[in-house]
Amino acid sequence: MKVRIKFSKSGNMKFIGHLDTMRYFQKAMRRADIDIAYSTGFSPHQIMSFAAPLGVGITSEGEYLDIEVNSTDSTEKSVAALNDAMVKGFSVLDYRRLPDNAKTAMSIVTCADYTLTYREGYEIDRSLEELREAVHAFYEVPEKIEIVKQTKKSEKIIDLKQLVYDFKVLEVEGKPAFYLKVSTGSTDNIKPELVLEHFYKYLGLDLNDFTFRTHRHDVYTGNATEGFYSLNDMGEIIR
Amino acid sequence: MSRPALSDEILLTIDQPARYIGGELNMVEKDPASADIRFAMCFPDVYEIGMSHLGIQILYDMFNRREDVYCERVYSPWPDLHKIMKEQHIPLFALESQQPVKNFDFLGITIQYEMCYTNILQILDLSQIPLHAEERGEDMPIVIGGGPCTYNPEPIAEFFDLFYIGEGEISYDALFALYKRCKRDGVKREDFLRRAAQIPGIYVPSMYEVTYGSDGCLKSFTPKYEDIPAKVEKQLVMDMDDAPYPSKPLVPFIKATQDRVVLEVQRGCIRGCRFCQAGMIYRPTREKNVEQLKKYAYEMLKSTGHEEISLSSLSTSDYSQLEELVNFLIDNFHDKGVNISLPSLRIDAFSLDVMGKVQDIKKSSLTFAPEAGSQRMRDVINKGLTKDIILEGAGQAFEGGWQKVKLYFMLGLPTETTEDMQAIAELANDIAVRYYEIPKEKRNGKCQITISTSFFVPKPFTPLQWATMCTADEYLGKAKVVNEAVKNQLNRKSIRYNWHEADVTVLEGVFARGDRRVAAAIERAYEKGALFDAWSEYFDNERWLEAFAETGVDISFYTLRPRELDELFPWDFIDAGVTKEFLQREWKRACDGVVTPNCRMNCSGCGARRYGGGVCFEGQN
Ligand code: SF4
Numbered sequence: 077m078k079v080r081i082k083f084s085k086s087g088n089m090k091f092i093g094h095l096d097t098m099r100y101f102q103k104a105m106r107r108a109d110i111d112i113a114y115s116t117g118f119s120p121h122q123i124m125s126f127a128a129p130l131g132v133g134i135t136s137e138g139e140y141l142d143i144e145v146n147s148t149d150s151t152e153k154s155v156a157a158l159n160d161a162m163v164k165g166f167s168v169l170d171y172r173r174l175p176d177n178a179k180t181a182m183s184i185v186t187c188a189d190y191t192l193t194y195r196e197g198y199e200i201d202r203s204l205e206e207l208r209e210a211v212h213a214f215y216e217v218p219e220k221i222e223i224v225k226q227t228k229k230s231e232k233i234i235d236l237k238q239l240v241y242d243f244k245v246l247e248v249e250g251k252p253a254f255y256l257k258v259s260t261g262s263t264d265n266i267k268p269e270l271v272l273e274h275f276y277k278y279l280g281l282d283l284n285d286f287t288f289r290t291h292r293h294d295v296y297t298g299n300a301t302e303g304f305y306s307l308n309d310m311g312e313i314i315r
Numbered sequence: 316m317s318r319p320a321l322s323d324e325i326l327l328t329i330d331q332p333a334r335y336i337g338g339e340l341n342m343v344e345k346d347p348a349s350a351d352i353r354f355a356m357c358f359p360d361v362y363e364i365g366m367s368h369l370g371i372q373i374l375y376d377m378f379n380r381r382e383d384v385y386c387e388r389v390y391s392p393w394p395d396l397h398k399i400m401k402e403q404h405i406p407l408f409a410l411e412s413q414q415p416v417k418n419f420d421f422l423g424i425t426i427q428y429e430m431c432y433t434n435i436l437q438i439l440d441l442s443q444i445p446l447h448a449e450e451r452g453e454d455m456p457i458v459i460g461g462g463p464c465t466y467n468p469e470p471i472a473e474f475f476d477l478f479y480i481g482e483g484e485i486s487y488d489a490l491f492a493l494y495k496r497c498k499r500d501g502v503k504r505e506d507f508l509r510r511a512a513q514i515p516g517i518y519v520p521s522m523y524e525v526t527y528g529s530d531g532c533l534k535s536f537t538p539k540y541e542d543i544p545a546k547v548e549k550q551l552v553m554d555m556d557d558a559p560y561p562s563k564p565l566v567p568f569i570k571a572t573q574d575r576v577v578l579e580v581q582r583g584c585i586r587g588c589r590f591c592q593a594g595m596i597y598r599p600t601r602e603k604n605v606e607q608l609k610k611y612a613y614e615m616l617k618s619t620g621h622e623e624i625s626l627s628s629l630s631t632s633d634y635s636q637l638e639e640l641v642n643f644l645i646d647n648f649h650d651k652g653v654n655i656s657l658p659s660l661r662i663d664a665f666s667l668d669v670m671g672k673v674q675d676i677k678k679s680s681l682t683f684a685p686e687a688g689s690q691r692m693r694d695v696i697n698k699g700l701t702k703d704i705i706l707e708g709a710g711q712a713f714e715g716g717w718q719k720v721k722l723y724f725m726l727g728l729p730t731e732t733t734e735d736m737q738a739i740a741e742l743a744n745d746i747a748v749r750y751y752e753i754p755k756e757k758r759n760g761k762c763q764i765t766i767s768t769s770f771f772v773p774k775p776f777t778p779l780q781w782a783t784m785c786t787a788d789e790y791l792g793k794a795k796v797v798n799e800a801v802k803n804q805l806n807r808k809s810i811r812y813n814w815h816e817a818d819v820t821v822l823e824g825v826f827a828r829g830d831r832r833v834a835a836a837i838e839r840a841y842e843k844g845a846l847f848d849a850w851s852e853y854f855d856n857e858r859w860l861e862a863f864a865e866t867g868v869d870i871s872f873y874t875l876r877p878r879e880l881d882e883l884f885p886w887d888f889i890d891a892g893v894t895k896e897f898l899q900r901e902w903k904r905a906c907d908g909v910v911t912p913n914c915r916m917n918c919s920g921c922g923a924r925r926y927g928g929g930v931c932f933e934g935q936n
Pocket of ligand 1: 598599600913914915919920921922923924930931
């Protein structure tokens with residue numbers, strides 16, 4: 077039986093990298109007595125996969141991992157058991173049964189959304205209104221936003237207009253912040269900081285690595301024309 | 316969750332930020348203000364190594380069970396962070412509260428190997444605590460050292476306020492009680508130390524006067540005051556059943572060296588190998604109750620979620636309830652995806668059977684530690700392993716499908732001859748011959764035999780503490796002899812040989828048997844940038860040689876000088892259980908190549924019997 081688990085990562089846990097988060101959950105499954113299935117062979121491992129790796133330094137309230145279980149308790153009890161096994165900064169938010177033919181989260185992720193807030197001392201001298209206008213001019217007006225994206229081996233030209241689904245200015249605790257919904261997955265993966273880097277360039281500013289705190293809200297499947305829906309919506313609550 | 320002592324900018328720049336933020340599973344959280352005693356427990360190496368150390372987990376758990384103590388952890392910042400902390404004057408902090416160590420009551424440092432000495436200075440330096448005990452003011456933490464290297468603490472004595480000699484479970488309660496009383500009454504640091512020196516197992520270096528003779532050797536070592544004991548007695552746990560053990564060990568986020576549950580089955584070793592310090596200082600051997608171990612295994616696997624459990628002791632095969640324990644672990648946990656790892660097992664029918672069940676034979680290798688190549692040499696060091704036993708074990712293993720063998724030896728042992736060195740290669744060849752006796756169709760390809768040699772470092776409180784060492788060049792010459800001999804073996808293609816650094820060995824030799832004068836060289840080396848010397852990529856021998864030259868400390872005085880049988884050693888003020896008479900007897904027997912039976916065969920009156928338990932009294936109640 078397939079199960080999708082939704083969790084959040086906050087506070088200092090943002091410094092825990094993706095591989096260590098995986099190891100953390102493997103041990104958490106054992107502590108919470110989740111009847112997770114193991115692969116066969118001499119060194120059996122838990123059948124578990126993550127949706128979209130979160131970079132070091134980023135917090136999130138919408139992370140997903142899929143597991144295979146032999147048997148399971150209800151959603152409510154499983155969430156409680158897992159939360160008993162968590163450290164501060166990790167919380168399990170949901171635990172839902174997937175259809176048997178469901179594809180892994182990793183293979184269907186298409187998009188994720190983020191809020192980027194200013195780290196103290198990195199604010200810029202632009203009002204909310206000025207920033208809203210600038211985002212409008214940078215993002216909404218043009219037909220194409222072509223940028224050069226550096227990859228490990230090569231560089232390629234991509235069109236941000238196609239890959240950024242939403243970009244707006246918010247007000248968070250009296251300060252401007254940015255909301256971004258961007259293409260995510262194995263192909264066309266866009267980091268929100270990349271968009272802001274180009275936006276800053278447009279403003280004639282240089283983006284520092286530490287300007288923003290990045291927080292992920294959720295991870296989605298679907299597409300821009302038919303709509304995106306949260307990975308959490310694909311499972312059903314176990315009673 | 317405590318706010319990190321380091322900024323995002325720093326944490327997101329350095330390697331492995333998770334080393335510095337705490338918050339791991341089973342971390343103890345208390346309100347620092349509510350504790351009478353704040354104790355920073357330090358392992359002076361990188362987090363991944365330090366977090367793997369069982370002794371710290373035991374003390375962390377034990378201290379934090381007390382309501383009045385809050386024990387937190389500290390490890391060595393890696394060189395990338397070291398640089399930043401120095402530049403920005405960031406004081407070293409403890410992981411739990413993220414607060415500066417300099418505000419704690421105690422800084423306890425466990426000293427497991429000599430090559431961490433510069434890391435100890437780094438900890439003090441980054442904590443902004445004066446390096447020398449005598450320079451510390453009233454508000455500075457009491458710096459306390461523990462662990463195996465404290466069986467000769469003299470080379471680092473001036474950096475510590477006090478040392479705890481022996482197993483930590485015993486005297487800390489008395490020390491804490493004294494500290495609380497002194498704090499309440501406003502007693503001065505100096506007076507506290509003087510009183511602490513009267514607690515069994517506590518050594519306060521500043522309370523002793525040391526003089527040297529014209530030959531440079533130690534002449535006297537005497538207490539400065541009448542109420543200071545002349546001898547410091549090592550502390551041992553004699554009631555293993557009621558000794559505290561952490562049922563909820565910490566589980567790091569990043570992969571530690573020891574990423575598993577560690578179950579300590581016994582302390583000490585019955586064997587009496589003459590080079591082995593652990594085998595002497597943890598005498599007498601004390602076993603733990605098997606039913607209790609089963610309970611711990613269950614609890615610890617549950618509380619950590621680890622997927623592996625390992626049995627720990629100096630010689631696990633000698634644990635009398637081993638079979639029962641191992642079968643219990645296999646029956647209860649193996650098909651729940653828990654690996655069972657059994658290091659330091661003697662290779663015999665039982666262990667091969669167990670290993671066949673829990674390991675992939677094709678991938679795993681057999682490990683033998685004959686320590687010396689010839690029988691004569693093994694008799695000198697009292698290593699009871701014979702060629703017949705090795706060939707018998709290897710033969711059984713080969714028949715069972717194994718094909719990889721690792722062999723560990725030491726070079727530079729006392730009385731060693733060229734033949735003894737060559738015998739290492741010959742033994743490896745004999746093992747290969749045994750492999751190729753198996754019919755071709757029943758074996759799978761070639762066997763792989765790996766020989767590793769290290770150079771012998773004489774340690775305090777061992778029968779070989781009188782031995783002379785060699786120069787680095789002489790050591791390398793010995794490795795060359797073995798290398799040539801390997802090349803001359805019929806089965807050379809199945810044998811690989813690698814040997815350890817010789818420069819490090821020489822330094823270890825100086826630190827292991829050094830006196831208080833060596834401290835100057837250690838401090839100079841640190842000033843010159845020595846740090847993480849246990850890591851070959853950071854070890855710089857030239858820098859060390861300069862530090863010794865500049866401080867006028869003569870390396871050969873400590874390594875090459877023959878020691879008289881009645882020489883007063885810098886560590887003789889410690890009563891480690893084994894008597895000097897016993898060690899002298901054993902040294903003579905070593906030189907004559909006479910073996911001594913192990914504790915279960917025949918007691919040889921080492922002195923440890925007066926602790927009143929363990930193997931010395933087995934089968935007597
Ligand atoms: S007194 Fe005898 S039995 Fe006890 S540890 Fe020493 S040698 Fe072994």
